[in-house]
Amino acid sequence: MAPLRTALLQGPAGVPATVADSLRALDEAAAQAAAQGARLLATSELFLTGYALGVRVAELAEPADGPSAARVDAIAARHGIAIAYGFPERVTADGDAVFNAVRLVGADGAELVVYRKAHLFGDYERTAFTPGDRPLAQATVDGVRVGLLICYDVEFPEAVRAHALAGTELLLVPTALMRPYEFVPQVLVPARAYENGMHVAYANRCGPEGEFDFAGLSCLAGPDGTVRARAGAGPELLVASVDPEAVRAARAETPYLADRRPELYRSLT
Template identity: 45%
Template sequence: MNDSTERDGRPMTTVACAQLALGVGDVAENLAAAEEAIEAAARAGARVVVLPELANSGYVFDSVAEARALAEPLDGPTVTAWSAAARRHGVTLVAGLAELDTDDRVRNSAVVIDPAGELRAVYRKAHLFGTEKDFFVPGDEAPPTVDIDGVGRIGVMVCYDLEFPEWVRRAALAGTELLCAPVNWPLFPRPEGERPAEVTKAQAAAAGNRMYVAVADRAGDERGVVWTGGSVIVDPDGFPVAGRVPTAGSALLLASCDLGAARDKSLGAHNDVFADRRPELY
């Protein structure tokens, strides 16, 4: 049973992206910020909550040792607490973390936790940005999709992954209705009045595959790195339904989304963004 509101007889799902100010190594504070955001989102009716990349550890490590020390296994304290929060509030949670995997490798990962608090999927970032190669082993597995009862099919990838349309297409072809992307977007200069290029790419990812894309970015700055504050929720037409303008501070984006609409890939009367591909030529 879907307890979301309806629009034109279709169930609507409230999706939340929590743009958080976090600190590298501030594990307890980072967890508190996440728990507070999850609670606020749930109170506002959210059924899906997206947190930033590396939401347990912070991003700007000053050494390999620091990254490793902050990485946690999937049964560690952060994921355990996130699971409890998801269950307590009955939300699906998608969140990024520094993970120590079972082979003792440090990963830039994201988890999908369902409203029962169950860990349904872990994804390891495949396209590493900046100096991340110094800290993380890249993933080799496709972005997972998770079916959540009464919500829809959730896909997940992390930050720079979203800038590779081939990777986005894989997630889309797997039936993703809502692609959730924990990110930490360092601020690049841009002309007055322009959206960050990363947002434009997220919009194109949504429109090109006719699915929703929900991005949770960071607020503020960290060890000299200023974050873009570009959190955004994009609809299948490619238009932002929350986060039209980036904001530097902490923010909770909320949008009422018709996730079922993302199963329809038609574009006007004669086209279909999947069927019109020419994979034999690519």
């Protein structure tokens, strides 16, 4: 199977003026990524609206099939590239709940899957969002099994291990990691990739936004724990290859999944 060229859009730096500005930035990034051979583009957490929204979260939240989703679908189809993007999702059937979500659409513009952040970080998120209760969200992009988590989710080893056991080969993690937690992309993300034998694509925001200062340092870590691409502190578009064969080789070389003894871990749940 051919490697999947994957792009990570780090940014934006500061809150975008409008959702329309974010969609224009996404269109430009999709064009640039596709020109470099990428077939998948991942953005940061809450990319469409900005992260530091305060009480505006409910105002800016949209359904997963809302007007902004239609615009993203058109961008994906126009450039022939799958897109995973963060946004605040309103679900009226769930008591008008608002979720911190990521939506993955295919290169034809068709929705593949939506994931809602399960582990909410800090008082702001716990006040603004309802936690998701679906542990696994997966889809296939060009033959590669892609899974979704959001930011703080990846810091829970159980969440990533569940993906590994379910066959995820590439884990996309839209992120809004602020300083001083730079050790997460520097140490923890490569470790998660290694201990689960998978590629992990961690797409962060960057720069100051409201009370937060986002760390950047987006990366794509391989299943052997090596970082294939790393961003700095500012806006950046990373492009690197995800090889499914490397997943199989890593899991054979370091068989953590095969050597597990789950009967010993029952006390964890």
